[in-house]
Amino acid sequence: MSGNKFDAPAGISPLDQEKVLARPHPRKEGPLKVTGQATYAYEYSAEPELQGAAYGYLVGAGVARGQVKSIDTGAAEAMPGVLLVLTHGNMPQQGESETPVPQEDGATPQMPDPEVDYYHQAVAFVVAETFEQARAAAEALVIEYADQTPEGDYVLAEVMEDAEKAGSDEESKDQRVGDFAGAFGRADVQLDVTYTTPDQSHAMLEPHASLAVWDEAGEALTLYTSNQMVHWVQRGVAKTLQLQPSDVHIVSRYIGGGFGSKLMFYGDAVLSAVAARKLGRPVKCALTRPQIFNHTSHRPATIQRIRLGTDGDGRIHAIGHDSYSGNLPGGSAETASHQTKLLYAGENRLIRQRLSELHLPPGGSMRAPGEAVGMLALECAVDELAEKLEMDPIELRVLNDIGYDPEKGPQRPFSSRRLVDCLQRGAEAFGWERRSAQPGSVRDGEWLVGLGVASAFRSNQVKPSGATVRLEKGGKVTVETQMTDIGTGSYTILGQTAAEMLGVRLEDVEVRLGDSDFPKSSGSGGSWGANSAGTGVYYAADELRSKIAKAAGYDPKKAVFKDGEVWEDNKCTLLGVVAAKAPEPLEATVNATFGDLDKQYAQASFGAHFCEVGVHRVTGEIRVRRMLSVAAAGRIFNPVTARSQCLGGMTMGIGAALMEELHVDDHLGLFINHDLAEYHVPVHADIPDLDVIFLEELDDKSSPLKGKGVGELGICGVGAAVANAVYNASGVRIRNYPLTVDKVL
Numbered sequence: 001m002s003g004n005k006f007d008a009p010a011g012i013s014p015l016d017q018e019k020v021l022a023r024p025h026p027r028k029e030g031p032l033k034v035t036g037q038a039t040y041a042y043e044y045s046a047e048p049e050l051q052g053a054a055y056g057y058l059v060g061a062g063v064a065r066g067q068v069k070s071i072d073t074g075a076a077e078a079m080p081g082v083l084l085v086l087t088h089g090n091m092p093q094q095g096e097s098e099t100p101v102p103q104e105d106g107a108t109p110q111m112p113d114p115e116v117d118y119y120h121q122a123v124a125f126v127v128a129e130t131f132e133q134a135r136a137a138a139e140a141l142v143i144e145y146a147d148q149t150p151e152g153d154y155v156l157a158e159v160m161e162d163a164e165k166a167g168s169d170e171e172s173k174d175q176r177v178g179d180f181a182g183a184f185g186r187a188d189v190q191l192d193v194t195y196t197t198p199d200q201s202h203a204m205l206e207p208h209a210s211l212a213v214w215d216e217a218g219e220a221l222t223l224y225t226s227n228q229m230v231h232w233v234q235r236g237v238a239k240t241l242q243l244q245p246s247d248v249h250i251v252s253r254y255i256g257g258g259f260g261s262k263l264m265f266y267g268d269a270v271l272s273a274v275a276a277r278k279l280g281r282p283v284k285c286a287l288t289r290p291q292i293f294n295h296t297s298h299r300p301a302t303i304q305r306i307r308l309g310t311d312g313d314g315r316i317h318a319i320g321h322d323s324y325s326g327n328l329p330g331g332s333a334e335t336a337s338h339q340t341k342l343l344y345a346g347e348n349r350l351i352r353q354r355l356s357e358l359h360l361p362p363g364g365s366m367r368a369p370g371e372a373v374g375m376l377a378l379e380c381a382v383d384e385l386a387e388k389l390e391m392d393p394i395e396l397r398v399l400n401d402i403g404y405d406p407e408k409g410p411q412r413p414f415s416s417r418r419l420v421d422c423l424q425r426g427a428e429a430f431g432w433e434r435r436s437a438q439p440g441s442v443r444d445g446e447w448l449v450g451l452g453v454a455s456a457f458r459s460n461q462v463k464p465s466g467a468t469v470r471l472e473k474g475g476k477v478t479v480e481t482q483m484t485d486i487g488t489g490s491y492t493i494l495g496q497t498a499a500e501m502l503g504v505r506l507e508d509v510e511v512r513l514g515d516s517d518f519p520k521s522s523g524s525g526g527s528w529g530a531n532s533a534g535t536g537v538y539y540a541a542d543e544l545r546s547k548i549a550k551a552a553g554y555d556p557k558k559a560v561f562k563d564g565e566v567w568e569d570n571k572c573t574l575l576g577v578v579a580a581k582a583p584e585p586l587e588a589t590v591n592a593t594f595g596d597l598d599k600q601y602a603q604a605s606f607g608a609h610f611c612e613v614g615v616h617r618v619t620g621e622i623r624v625r626r627m628l629s630v631a632a633a634g635r636i637f638n639p640v641t642a643r644s645q646c647l648g649g650m651t652m653g654i655g656a657a658l659m660e661e662l663h664v665d666d667h668l669g670l671f672i673n674h675d676l677a678e679y680h681v682p683v684h685a686d687i688p689d690l691d692v693i694f695l696e697e698l699d700d701k702s703s704p705l706k707g708k709g710v711g712e713l714g715i716c717g718v719g720a721a722v723a724n725a726v727y728n729a730s731g732v733r734i735r736n737y738p739l740t741v742d743k744v745l
């Protein structure tokens with residue numbers, strides 16, 4: 001495998017022709033999904049070695065803290081069809097972890113001992129011939145606990161003071177510039193407000209599911225599992241089961257949504273693997289919906305204090321953002337103040353995040369971890385500041401725009417930043433001039449109508465990513481990479497990238513993903529997938545172009561690829577002919593890495609969200625009436641799939657603003673609304689016409705594709721635009737999300 005490092009601004013490349021890339025292609029795998037032909041992890045059955053898979057049923061702890069004192073498995077084991085009951089008593093030796101929170105680089109042991117760290121942590125795993133038998137036997141287990149559930153350390157507000165004293169690692173991440181306290185004290189206009197956001201659940205469609213099968217010797221594992229990060233789960237499962245990563249084969253071809261919950265792996269994966277090895281037959285497990293809510297991760301609640309100090313003209317001179325969140329020991333903080341380090345000007349800055357110990361289930365990444373909830377607070381605070389200043393909220397944002405990292409100064413400019421254009425273009429398209437600055441002054445029958453705006457910001461990240469691109473004998477092209485498609489469009493845009501580079505049609509490219517046998521890839525997370533995995537495909541295709549040109553007898557520097565042919569001046573050869581004549585397979589495998597352009601340039605995607613709501617004068621009901629997002633995220637590789645990402649983000653942002661909330665039972669230490677009947681997410685009837693505009697942008701410092709992340713940008717700021725519209729409609733400012741009817745009235 002060769003390597004290719006992206007460490008200087010991208011020059012002109014064949015991608016700039018945009019014959020296939022940046023065009024609106026429907027999803028390659030869409031027809032397979034809607035006709036039920038896409039096989040998900042739990043569904044594999046055709047392969048001979050998968051015949052007769054047994055069903056595993058996970059049993060979660062019934063207390064939030066303590067120890068399992070005893071498990072009587074007798075009755076369960078005697079039930080029809082039961083093959084095995086796993087408990088801490090008969091688990092094999094596993095790799096150790098210092099924290100019950102799954103880590104990207106570590107073992108995630110299940111039931112290594114009788115300790116219970118959180119509610120619905122696995123305490124048993126029942127395997128039977130059918131799902132129903134396994135579930136029935138699980139209910140017949142008699143489990144006694146030494147219950148050490150304490151009162152009170154499940155609620156963030158009750159533990160946040162610990163964080164102040166802690167002097168934790170978090171302090172090293174503070175942004176401290178100038179004299180915040182002095183400047184804030186002297187400011188002509190001061191705003192000091194605290195917002196809260198609740199725990200949230202990813203609520204993806206497909207549950208976490210795994211199907212494990214071992215080779216005959218019981219030495220090598222194949223794990224079909226719904227996971228965003230093939231190389232993380234491969235390494236993590238290997239560490240957990242004390243295997244070599246090369247003895248763990250991961251298959252994750254289709255994923256019914258992840259939103260960050262499937263960055264890590266859980267009991268379904270580890271316990272299916274352990275049971276399958278013991279039984280010498282395949283075992284599969286899908287978590288039930290209630291288990292997903294407490295056994296897997298969630299987005300942690302935050303308490304955020306924002307302080308803004310300006311001069312009389314609205315120029316920010318002091319900007320402060322403190323974010324508090326909690327997690328199990330060893331877990332990480334929700335980085336909700338992160339964007340405030342980069343989004344607005346201000347020469348005196350104090351930006352911090354603090355972490356408390358909280359014994360809820362593990363907190364983890366959920367779509368745009370940090371910004372998604374950070375912007376809920378910051379962008380409402382900016383709206384509050386605009387009102388104090390009697391300024392238009394867009395004008396205030398434009399005034400405080402900054403083209404470089406406010407901490408490092410002009411020597412660290414943004415690689416690209418069209419925030420102001422997004423705000424202004426959106427204002428025009430949405431009819432912002434019709435907004436009344438006076439809250440509660442616009443009526444439509446029984447509805448009070450208001451408009452709201454928010455900026456959008458999501459950091460742009462890139463990760464090493466490899467790919468193989470091959471020219472097949474018939475002239476078709478195959479792309480292989482460990483990259484996953486979590487519903488985002490990876491199959492399609494990676495096919496477009498290869499097609500553009502090799503001058504073929506998209507339908508002539510087969511894209512194969514989600515298999516650890518392929519080159520290691522960035523995986524899907526943090527909005528880095530498209531740009532990173534695309535870069536791997538780009539470099540591999542570039543190397544393949546040289547090989548094809550040489551095989552055709554042309555000068556690689558002069559070769560042009562178009563219409564399924566390779567050209568030099570006025571000579572050309574069909575790619576299929578080149579492949580047929582080549583003595584060796586024409587393929588290239590390249591691992592793309594990234595240099596330090598992200599240190600030289602601050603990198604983020606930008607946007608602006610506009611929302612119109614109606615608030616019912618009598619009932620307080622809030623209806624979103626229309627919404628527009630404008631995004632500037634570098635080259636948009638496919639306007640259809642990118643638009644879908646934005647629509648999904650906007651829908652999720654509306655949910656965050658108006659309904660999503662995990663309710664903490666502070667006696668039992670669990671989330672009690674653990675199903676989709678009681679954890680509310682928007683349904684079609686909640687979502688009106690949504691519109692998306694992409695601004696033209698090529699970011700040549702981000703990747704050779706000149707794109708930036710877009711998948712998470714769509715949610716960042718949305719909820720604040722909704723909340724600001726609710727305030728504009730009703731005059732009611734709600735600082736604790738979600739904005740439910742009881743808070744409006």
Ligand code: MOS
Pocket residue numbers: 228258259260261263365366367368369524525526527
């Ligand atoms: Mo994302 S929350 O990194 O899948």
